[in-house]
Amino acid sequence: MATTDDDRRPKYQRIADTLREAIQSGHYGPGDRLPGENDLMTTYGVARMTARQALSVLRDEGVAEARKGAGVFVRDFRPIRRRGIERLARDQWGTGRSIWSADIENRALEVDRITVTEEKAPARINAVLGLTADETTCVRRRRFVLDGKPVLLATSYLPMPLVTGSAVTREDTGPGGTYARLAELGYEPAHFREEIRSRMPSRDEAEQLSMSAGTPVILICRTAFTDTGHPVELNEMTLDAASYVLEYDFDATPKTTLAND
Amino acid sequence: MATTDDDRRPKYQRIADTLREAIQSGHYGPGDRLPGENDLMTTYGVARMTARQALSVLRDEGVAEARKGAGVFVRDFRPIRRRGIERLARDQWGTGRSIWSADIENRALEVDRITVTEEKAPARINAVLGLTADETTCVRRRRFVLDGKPVLLATSYLPMPLVTGSAVTREDTGPGGTYARLAELGYEPAHFREEIRSRMPSRDEAEQLSMSAGTPVILICRTAFTDTGHPVELNEMTLDAASYVLEYDFDATPKTTLAND
Numbered sequence: 001m002a003t004t005d006d007d008r009r010p011k012y013q014r015i016a017d018t019l020r021e022a023i024q025s026g027h028y029g030p031g032d033r034l035p036g037e038n039d040l041m042t043t044y045g046v047a048r049m050t051a052r053q054a055l056s057v058l059r060d061e062g063v064a065e066a067r068k069g070a071g072v073f074v075r076d077f078r079p080i081r082r083r084g085i086e087r088l089a090r091d092q093w094g095t096g097r098s099i100w101s102a103d104i105e106n107r108a109l110e111v112d113r114i115t116v117t118e119e120k121a122p123a124r125i126n127a128v129l130g131l132t133a134d135e136t137t138c139v140r141r142r143r144f145v146l147d148g149k150p151v152l153l154a155t156s157y158l159p160m161p162l163v164t165g166s167a168v169t170r171e172d173t174g175p176g177g178t179y180a181r182l183a184e185l186g187y188e189p190a191h192f193r194e195e196i197r198s199r200m201p202s203r204d205e206a207e208q209l210s211m212s213a214g215t216p217v218i219l220i221c222r223t224a225f226t227d228t229g230h231p232v233e234l235n236e237m238t239l240d241a242a243s244y245v246l247e248y249d250f251d252a253t254p255k256t257t258l259a260n261d
Numbered sequence: 262m263a264t265t266d267d268d269r270r271p272k273y274q275r276i277a278d279t280l281r282e283a284i285q286s287g288h289y290g291p292g293d294r295l296p297g298e299n300d301l302m303t304t305y306g307v308a309r310m311t312a313r314q315a316l317s318v319l320r321d322e323g324v325a326e327a328r329k330g331a332g333v334f335v336r337d338f339r340p341i342r343r344r345g346i347e348r349l350a351r352d353q354w355g356t357g358r359s360i361w362s363a364d365i366e367n368r369a370l371e372v373d374r375i376t377v378t379e380e381k382a383p384a385r386i387n388a389v390l391g392l393t394a395d396e397t398t399c400v401r402r403r404r405f406v407l408d409g410k411p412v413l414l415a416t417s418y419l420p421m422p423l424v425t426g427s428a429v430t431r432e433d434t435g436p437g438g439t440y441a442r443l444a445e446l447g448y449e450p451a452h453f454r455e456e457i458r459s460r461m462p463s464r465d466e467a468e469q470l471s472m473s474a475g476t477p478v479i480l481i482c483r484t485a486f487t488d489t490g491h492p493v494e495l496n497e498m499t500l501d502a503a504s505y506v507l508e509y510d511f512d513a514t515p516k517t518t519l520a521n522d
Contacts, residue, residue: 020463062461079458085511194509197340198459198477198502200323202281216459216477216502224513241459241477248455248509250346252485 012053015044019058023074030076034064062214062242079245080109080151084194109144109151114171116140118160125157128223129231136160138169140178143208150209151243156235162187178233179224187232189224196220198241209240216241273314276305280319284335291337295325323475323503336473340506341370341412345455370405370412375432377401379421386418389484390492397421399430401439404469411470412504417496423448439494440485448493450485457481459502470501477502 009017019035022028035043040051055072058064065075121129121137131137137157144152156178158168167174168181179189201209201217209217220237270278280296283289296304301312316333319325326336382390382398392398398418405413417439419429428435429442440450462470462478470478481498 017464060461061463077458084509188513190513192511192513194511196457196479196507196509197338197505198479200321200475200477202322203278214461216461218457218459244458246457248345248457248511250453250455250509250511252449252451252453 011044011046012050012057015040015046015050015054016057019054020061020063023058023063028074030074030078032074033070034058034072034074036071059212060214062212065212075242077242080146080243082239082244082246084246084248085250109146111142112145112150113143114141116169116171118169121157125234125236128234129157129159131159138163140168146243149240149243151240153205153208153238154235155237156233158182158233162232182224182232187226187230189232190227191225191229193223193225194220195222196246201238205238209238211240212242218244218246220246272305272307273311274318276301276307276312276315277318280315281322281324284319284324289335291335291339293335294331295319295333295335297332320473321475323473326473336503338503341407341504343500343505343507345507345509346511370407372403373406373411374404375402377430377432379430382418386495386497389495390418390420392420399424401429407504410504412501414466414469414499415496416498417494419443419494423493443485443493448487448491450493451488452486452490454484454486455481456483457507462499466499470499472501473503479505479507481507 019028028034034055037048037051037055040046040054041048044051055064055066059066059072063075064072066072117139118136119139120133120135121131121139123133125131125137126133126135129137138160140154140156140158142154143150144154158178162185163169163181166181166185168178173181176183182188197219198216199219201211201215205211205217211217218239218241220235220239222235222237223231224233224235225231280289289295295316298309298312298316301307301315302309305312316325316327320327320333324336325333327333378400379397380400381394381396382392382400384394386392386398387394387396390398399421401415401417401419403415404411405415419439423443423446424430427442427446429439434442437444443449458480459477460480462472462476466472466478472478479500479502481496481500483496483498484492485494485496486492
């Protein structure tokens with residue numbers, strides 16, 4: 001806080017910087033309580049509004065979170081680990097530990113708010129599934145909840161002609177789920193493409209996922225293809241980024257060698 | 262805007278909701294200019310501050326972006342496509358189009374701000390690389406820039422005992438880069454683990470990546486292992502989420518069948 005550049009910054013920013021550094025250095029660990037407004041007023045000789053602004057900077061960044069009546073705490077990142085590719089278990093090739101610890105590895109989440117409808121899909125979905133604007137899809141919507149906290153919204157689109165009359169169109173798809181039914185119908189998924197991006201949530205997404213301020217969502221768009229390259233399902237997932245770490249394990253290829261440097 | 266619930270929301274929120282819906286319905290497309298403060302004041306009969314707040318809600322959500330002197334525009338998402346796994350080219354298995362269009366597929370980015378140092382790594386890095394707090398690492402930092410816009414920060418850590426005296430410790434690592442040198446040293450990367458999360462950027466990250474408001478970063482932590490499972494490099498990447506879509510293509514496995522439903 002001694003440089004000329006920093007002296008020009010508003011006081012609440014400089015207090016936020018100091019607290020952030022104390023978090024990054026480990027002085028305050030995950031789950032620790034940060035100094036409250038009264039503490040900051042005394043320590044820095046500032047007004048309550050300034051102290052409040054400093055704490056709100058850290059909340060907006062997602063570094064800290066307020067707990068009602070208890071204060072502001074360093075956010076703990078203990079995410080669900082979602083493995084995109086199950087085939088290569090990490091323990092096959094070594095003991096290297098993961099950088100982000102995780103309590104839960106692909107643990108079964110509770111599913112709620114399941115709906116199954118027949119709908120014309122948005123144009124972006126039709127383009128991937130190779131459907132015309134007149135064709136319909138079977139749309140399966142559901143929400144995944146862990147310990148009472150919603151963490152994931154998923155909406156699957158399947159071309160209606162492929163699944164008409166099958167259990168895919170019912171809430172309970174039966175043993176093995178949608179993919180087992182697709183296999184019985186002659187459309188077994190053989191390849192997957194997962195596309196990932198991140199942005200801030202819409203108001204509706206933030207509500208459905210009970211999200212804290214300063215937290216983005218991760219979007220995964222997963223397309224399932226048959227072995228002949230025919231797209232049979234598109235699943236749009238919206239994840240609370242504070243709840244997830246995604247993992248992809250794979251083998252090196254000649255091209256990989258060049259990609260990293 | 263007719264329900265009781267909505268009527269209780271502040272006016273600027275309701276204006277933002279209306280604009281957001283118009284964007285989602287396609288009335289305003291990517292890159293389109295949104296109504297300005299004066300337009301909103303006339304249309305909704307509100308004060309300038311209310312109009313300004315409505316637009317700032319959309320900017321904070323990352324839905325819109327301000328261009329100096331020109332107004333507020335619907336954000337266009339034309340990201341760089343980063344393929345995690347090169348082996349399975351999409352055209353091997355079908356014609357299904359991607360949901361997010363992308364101008365650039367693994368196009369070579371310009372690299373700037375390269376530094377190579379010998380440092381004791383943070384504890385989280387040492388834990389993955391299996392190093393003690395006394396051992397040092399070769400730390401390669403660089404920034405990737407596309408058309409003048411920085412898009413990616415990368416910091417690689419390599420155990421110093423593995424790379425001492427080699428070209429890995431120089432700015433120019435030579436043909437094939439770090440991985441080719443590791444191979445020559447007997448530590449050829451054979452497996453990779455990529456872990457992905459997302460959060461809001463720190464002030465320093467936002468500055469280094471010239472990020473817009475309301476935009477998160479994607480973090481990729483990539484660990485390279487030899488065929489005996491020995492971790493030889495850890496690369497921490499920070500991506501401007503407005504600039505990237507990540508793609509992973511892989512084959513189905515029996516477990517995959519159960520993971521999705």
